[in-house]
Amino acid sequence: MKKAIIKLNRSILLGVSSFILSISCVQASSDIHKLYEDNCASCHGSDHGGYLAPALNSETLKGRSPTALRTLIMTGSFETLMPPFFGRLGDKDIRSLVKHLQSTPKLDNPPWTIEDMKASLKVYVKDESKLPAKPTYQIDSMDDLIGVAARGKYGRGSGSKAVFINSKTHKIVGEIETGTAAHIIDFDPANERWAYVKTDTAEIFKVDLYSMKAVRSIKTGYNGPGMGVSRDGKYVMAGSFVPHNAVILNANLEPLKVIELEGVDPDGKMVSSDSGMIIGTPYADIFAIALENAGQVWVVDLKEGFPITKIKNVGRHLHDAFLTHKGQKLMIASYDDSVVIAIDLKDRKIIKKLKAGCVPHVGGGAAVKIDGRTLGFGTNFGTCENNTVVSVWDLDKMELVKQIPVSGGTESPAAHANAPYVAVDIITKDRRARTIQLIDKKSFKVVKTLDVGGHAYFPEYSADGKFLYVSAGYAGDEVVVYDSHSLKKVASVQMESPAGIFSRGRVKYMTRGLSPDEME
């Protein structure tokens, strides 16, 4: 009997202790996941599958030295956005993070439903009718606004914001704190007072540009930059990398419909897909969305039920695109087969696939009228036979005109009808990353290389074409402004890790480089 009690006691003890152990394990692993979410996930993906930065999971980190990984986390990685976590995370946390990353497989997509979205809606300004009727700062035209997505050193924190600059005075007129890295800024084409800012953790902020205040925000997913605004300003669409869905919102950021992104890819495989670019067009009441992995472009009609037309077999790994021909044609880049595909948004069909460049990343795109022809300028991440080029093609005929040699890989072109040069950012990870190159519109030759400092990227012209803005990102921490003709530096605007630059002028000329006076 005594023995039995002892046995019983022992098993209770065992049971209790294993219960406690399992609790503390669960506790520890949820703590560590929170640590990951709070410090790493905005760039590396909430599913450990990678996003702007590499995937961190048991597969990708197999065989890597834990000491080397710890050092990398402490010191950060030069020439990338990876910041040093020394002093921010303790040694114990860094050690357990490394252990966690090397033992966690890529997770299934965590769900983020329409209910989650609705619950995340925050209203900062209850009565919008009390907002000022005109800008509360000096500005000639709202088109002069330039928005810069400042990432903040750690991809989050007080340095993460959308910074708005008057591009005539080069002074900051407003800042919207976004909590995590701002990525995309879209302006309402129908009402100049509104802009939308999307972060890397998929929150959208609706911004009143007159008072420079966020009026609402909503979390549309875990990660993903895709966002577009409809031509009438009534709808916003957002797409995510994690989870694989997109959502149509009204202008009050209330979610109306969630769309799961999946389809058969060009190789016949059914895949669940990241959301690539989303674009509204002045041509019609539609959104176009690229399904990165499924290689499809979907056209969503903005009417009852939001019906979708699916254009299949567009390309392998679609990412970004730009509009031409009054917004009726879409030029979309396909990384893995190095083609630019022209899509007719009227017939909803592929017009032509053009071999252009290597791993094309057209960014916001550029379309330039030269001697009666309208030419697209496409930047390329990749190297073609030892050569890095900017691809130029005839947008009407969809024929390649020229591959212009540049000094490295590029990811974003800027052009303006009133500026003589097309600017491209060199992203090759050495000293060249500090530079942008200027291509003369007439000679198709690089005529100047500017050392901007930091990691120079995302050039953008002011709406009048007089100034060229460039982000000196990473450790540069400033936006540098040049005179677009003399290419002399005229100003510098300080902020933490600036990235994408978005002129409000874009809503007028649709695609950079086209005339602001007549929609073409």
Added chain:
Amino acid sequence: MKELLTSTVILVILTAASTAQAASIYAGKSTAAAVCSQCHGIRGTSADAPFPPLAGRDEEYLEMALKQYRDKTRVSDIMNNIAGSLTDRDINNIASYYSRLKIR
């Protein structure tokens, strides 16, 4: 004659300047960009960063601190390692560059 005089004067000034500081500030800029700025920024650090900004700091102080970190008379895991890779000349250049920068 006047032109010759002017250019001589300019030449003298330039030479004087370069022996005193100019070359080292330039070298300091590239060392700072490659070694220090990742944590300490150029004109300032992130508001969320635990690292002190270096821009506009006293030149002699910067030099002394870096040398102490290098000699390990001042202890910091990270700074002992990083400063350990710097020569006297690097340290002079960096101190000279950062001390002359305006703070953000």
